[in-house]
Amino acid sequence: MKILVPVKRVIDYNVKVRVKPDGSGVDTANVKMSMNPFDEIAVEEAVRMKEKGVATEIIAVSCGTVASQETLRTALALGADRAILIETDADLQPLAVAKLLKAVVDKEQPQIVILGKQAIDDDANQTGQMLAGLLGWAQTTSASKIEIANGRATVKREVDGGMETVETSLPLVITTDLRLNEPRYATLPNIMKAKKKPMETTNPAALGVDVAPRLTTLKVVEPPKRQGGGKVADVKELVAKLRGEAKVI
C-alpha cells in the first residue's frame, strides 16, 4: 500500500516572527525554515506503518519554491522512499494545494494520505479536509492513534470534549495532531542515503491545476501590544488587587 505524505516548509516554530513595517507581510528573509511540525509527525507515522509492514512505499510531496527540496530531503532522511516537488513561485492557498495533491493522488493511487492538521504559518487547518472532499474520501482529522487492518482504519481523534474513536474504510485522508507520535531525528547515515533517493519535479501547469489565489491579503499588522510585567509580593496582595483593582473576583 502506498502512503502519500504532503509536507510544508514553514518558518521554524522557535523563530520570533517579525511583521514588516509596510504592512505587506511577515519577514521571511534569512529566517530559519523547517518542516511543519505536524507534517514531521505525519512522516514519522508513515514510516512506522512501513516498519510494521502496513505500507510498502512512502511518497513525500511538497508544493512551493525550489527551496522546498530541503524539506523533501528531510522527509527522505526520516524514511520516505521518494519525493515529488510541485514547483511554483505562486502564492499557494489551501484550495490550490488540495487540487495539486489530488492530481498526485490520481496518478500515484495511495490508500492513505497523511498530513499535518495545520501549518504553523497560516494556521488554516484546511488542506486535509479539502483534499478529502475533492477526492470523495473519508477524512479523520486530529488523529492521535491510528490502526490499519484488513483494509479499514480505526482512528482515535482529539475532539473538543475529549477523544473520539472512528472507523473508516480506505482510502483515507488523515490529519495529525500533536500526540500521535514523537518524530525520530534523522541520523547522519540516513541523511546521506536520502541524497540518492529519487526526487521528481513537476509544476501546476503539468498537473493541469489552476493555482490562482482566491483570497487577497490586504495588510498584515502586529496585534495590539499587551502591557505586562506587573508583579505582586504575595498572595494577599494578589487577591486584594484582583478584587479591588481588576475587579474580576
Added chain:
Amino acid sequence: MPTLILADHDNASLKPATLNAITAAQQIGGDLHVLVAGANAGPAAQAAAQVQGVAKVLHAEAAYLAAPVAENVAATIVALVKAGGYSHVLAAATGFGKSVAPRVAALLDVAQVSEIISVVSADTFVRPIYAGAAFATVQSKDAVKVITVRATGFDAAPATGGTAAIETIAAAPDTGLTKVTGQELTKLDRPELTSARIVISGGRGLGSGENFKMLEVLAEKLNAAIGASRAAVDAGYVPNDYQVGQTGKIVAPDLYIAIGISGAIQHLAGMKDSKVIVAINKDPDAPIFQIADYGLVGDLFELVPQLTAELG
C-alpha cells in the same frame, strides 16, 4: 442573500461558540439561517430559534447524525447551499466546525477564511496567523464565503428573545465513509473551558496529574474552568481537551491564572486575549511574566494553597 450558520450542539442544547458565530454573521449582514443537524435534536433546534437575530432554523434529523461525522454534515450543507442561494457559510472554529467547513468549501470550489476575529465587511475579514504574532486582513472574491469564526473575537448573541421559525429539512444521505464507534468525553462538573469567566491553567510545573487536584480545589472556590499547557497534556497529567494554545483551545476569560506555565509563544496564542492574566511560577525569567498583569514569583506548591485559603 442569507448566511447559513452550522450549529455546534449536542442535540440537547447549543454549544456556546455557536452564539459567537451568530454575532459574526450579524456583522456580515443578510438573513441568518441556522442549520441544526442531529438525532433527536429538537431541543437544540428550539434553542437556536430563540437566539436573537436568527431568522430561520433548518433542522435536519437522521439517526446517523447522532454522532455526526464531517462527511455527512458537509454533504447536507453543500446540498443546502446549492439549492438555497447562500452568500456565506459560517461555523464556529470548534473542532467540529473546523473538520466540516473546509470540506464544504472544497466541494463548493471556494476558499475558506479560517478563524476570523473580526468582520471588516461582507467580503473582508481579519484573522490571526503565525500563532497570533500577526493579524492578516483578507478579502475573498468567491461567490460563497466559507468562514470559521474564532469565538473569542465576538460577543455571544443573546440566547433568548428570538422567535425564528423551525423548518424540518432532509439530511443528505449517509455517505457511509466514517462511523463513530466510541467516545471518551471528559465529565465536567465545572464550567467549560472555552466559555468560562475564570480559567485556572496548569503547566509542567505541576509535576503530576495528582497535583492538578490542588487546582481543582481552587477552581471550585472561583467556579472556574481548568486548562493546561501542551507540556502538561503531553506528560499525561490531564486529558487533551484541557490544552490551551495555538493548536488547542483558544480562550479569553475575564481572569486567566497560569500556574507553573513558562509562557511559550504557542501557549500565549491561546490565552493572550484574556482580560486579566495572573502568573505563578518559581522562575522569575519565565516569559509568562512579560504578559501577566499580576505576576507572583514563588513555589506554586506553597502559593496555590495560600491563594485558596485567602479566597475564604
